[in-house]
Amino acid sequence: MRVRFRRWAGTAACAAILGLILIACSLGGGASGQAVSGAEVTATEDAATASTWPVFGFTHTQYTVDYGQRQALRTARNAIAEKRVLQNQHIMGFGALNPEPRPGEYDFASLDARIDLIRKTHGIPVITLCCAPDWMKGGTPGRTDWNHIEVAPLPEHYQDFADLAARIARRYPDVTHFIVWNELKGFFDEDKHRWNYEGYTDMYNRVHQALKAVNPKIEVGGPYPALGGFDAPSELHGDWGNVDQRVLDALKYWIKHNKGADFIVVDGTSESDKGMVPDEFGALKKFSAVNAWLHRHTNLPIWWAEWYAEPARSGWPENKRLAVHAAAMMEFARSRTAAALYWSRQEERQECPEGCLWTNPREADGGRPSAMLRLIQEFARSFPRGTxxxxxxxxxxxxxxxxxxxxxxxxxxxxxxxxxxxxxxxxxxxxxxxxxxxxxx
Missing domain, CATH: 2.60.40 (Immunoglobulin-like)
Known part of the structure; x- marks a missing residue:
């Protein structure tokens, strides 16, 4: 899929600067090596509401509400906490530094801070187990090259990645939902011109086993492919475009060979290679069409780890943006989506990039909630799972x-x-x- 508002953690220099900021910020977690307790977290909603699964939520990315002006941070965090939603964080990149720079040497300070942020804003925490330390990918122990963030672990290190996942699960016992990897990054087989779904599934099964050994109640999902279109025949197509058959083949292999998965994870945009067809609202049928295809092939709950209803740099006015995204969430609710995570589009130097959830908290008057955040919260409140x-x-x-x-x-x-x-x-x-x-x- 095309690059959208998002992506990885930046350069090593940026990562080092971010690390210093995180250490200084008021949301810093426990010291490295110490588990962080979630027992003190309380929600403002009544017990019945707090116990329901909200379906809708968002993923924290490189920039979020973990540092900035004190009043702006308070404004943003209070707004997020008003209505409980899912909140997702990656273990490396997207605001988190390398959790295991050398084998057996751990640094969880930045991840602690993000999980603590989710707790303090009353989110239901989700962890995406991506990405992998450099030494698991053939890199030099102790060095983090952010240019290689999209590289998958080598097969001989699949178990090391599973062991890291288990350590993370023990560190955050209140986190009970884990997504394995991100968009099959690094798993494409250039020689075979298809996804290396055998390798991914091997890694997934090891992670699944390791997490269940920590707590059998933990739920683990995959494989999280990007559902892009392709100019070739596909069994899944409509007037909105098609889904690359190679991705469908990867999903079918994983469905057949995973060992005890708890949910299935996908990611996609409503935009086809030919644009938003037949139009911005008609293109949204792709989301429910994908869900229908998945329901035919598995009984697992369906998660959308990312979903995009708007082209990058669309220039849409805010009322159109909200209308299209609301219509997309209708598609998810109607087609029995178990979770839909919005990719937070905060940028460092922008007041509020297209589709942002809050204004820049690094500004004195920042941290103001956007209409997009309120829309996600209203859907979470009104259409929790099973409604x-x-x-x-x-x-x-x-x-x-x-x-x-x-x-x-x-x-x-x-x-x-x-x-x-x-x-x-x-x-x-x-x-x-x-x-x-x-x-x-």
Whole structure:
């Protein structure tokens, strides 16, 4: 897939600077080698709400709310904590330094800080087991070359990676959901022109076994491929484009040969190689089409570790961005998605890049929650896992609606005002408006 807003941890120099910042920041975790307890964490929601699985959430990336201006950090953290969502963090890169620079030598300070941040903002923590220390990839022990962050561990180090995963699970006993690796990075076989799904599955099974030995209640998922399109025949296609058959083959192999997986993980964009086809809203059908294909091949819960409903640097106005993303989340809810993690798009020198969740907390007046964060939180609150979807009587067809017993979310997909009828009630919607409506009992 194309590079989007995201990616890895930057240069070694940037990593060193980040490490100093993390040590100084107010959210620093426990000392290296000491487990960090989550017992002190309390949620503001009532017990019934706190015990439900919110489905929607986000992934912390290189820049988040772990350092910055004190008031801006307080503003952002309070906003995140208002409604409980899933929060995901990688073990290396994306704001975390090398956790095992040399065999048996550990440095968890930066990862401690991120997990502590998730706890303090009342998130349900998820850990992505990516990426791997350099020495597991043939590099020099004690050296971290961030240019090689996308390289997979060598087969002779699969067990070492599994052992590191187990140590991390013991360190954070309150984390019970782990994703193995990221987008099959480093697992493409150039000679065979396909994914090395045998190698990935071998590593996955070792990690799964190691984590279950720590705590049988831990849930482990994979294989997390990027569902890009390809100019070749595919068994999964529609007017929105297609999914590379080589990726589907990798999924089918992993489904057949994994040993006891708890959920299946994918990642993708609604944008095809030909753009957003047939249009921005029609392209979203890809998400539910992928889920339908997965449901035919496995009974495992479906996780979207990343999902993108907008082209990079789209230039869309905020109301259109929110409308398209709300419609995408409707697709996830209708097609029984178990988790959908939004890729946080914070950037160091920007006030609020396209699709950001909060304004830059390094600025004195920063940390303000965006409408995108509020949208994710509202979906998490209104459509937790297992919520029965109740039909909505809606017209015209340009208005989309999703309902449960108490609430409806409606989206005007047109850049013009619309007079709509929602459950036999007249509603005037502004261009691209997203509105939440209470259902009378």
């Amino acid at each position: 029965p979807i109740v039909p909505v009587d809606v017209s015209p067809a340009s208005v989309r609606a999703l309902g449960q017993a108490d609430r409806i979310v409606v989206v005007n997909t047109q850049n013009e005002s619309v007079k709509a009828t929602i459950d036999r009630k007249a509603v005037d919607l502004a261009p691209y408006e997203v509105r939440w409506i209470s259902r009378g009992r």
